Amino acid sequence: VQLVESGGGLVQAGGSLRLSCATSGFNFRDHAIGWFRQAPGKEREGVSGVSPGDGYTYYADSVKGRFTISSDNAKNTVYLQMNSLNFEDTAVYYCAADPRIFLRKYSSNWPMGIHDFEYWGQGIQVTVSS
Secondary structure (H helix, E strand, C coil): CEEEEECCEEEECCCCEEEEEEEECCCHHHCEEEEEEECCCCCCEEEEEEECCCCEEEECCCCCCCEEEEEECCCCEEEEEECCCCHHHCEEEEEEEECCCCHHHCCCCCCCCHHHCCEECCCEEEEEEC
16 A cells, blocks of 8 residues: 655745645545644644545645645545645645545544544645745
8 A cells, every 4th residue: 555645845825735645555436535734743633535436525624715635536646735825734744545434424523533544655744934
């Protein structure tokens, strides 16, 4: 199983970036794919998730209306379009996958958790300058 993130970098506040997560080694449609992030000194937190099989998406409250997750089932790749970036979005971003997750269980009161996902990428840095 491999998950490889790309598309990170340095961007000014208010700008945009698109992250990609290229996957291989598992049945893409049967897994939930999530994006997480970890800022310096903070715990890793769930940002967004997608079920490629039915297109269901999940967003953390902090990114709703600014980030958009999508999947290309032909390429086994998930994208995270990030708009209106601010300093608080600076973090290492990770994509993760798991075959057992039912994304619909997540909500504002029950956010997507790191312990729910089995497979992880190496992460990629996103830095937003003020």
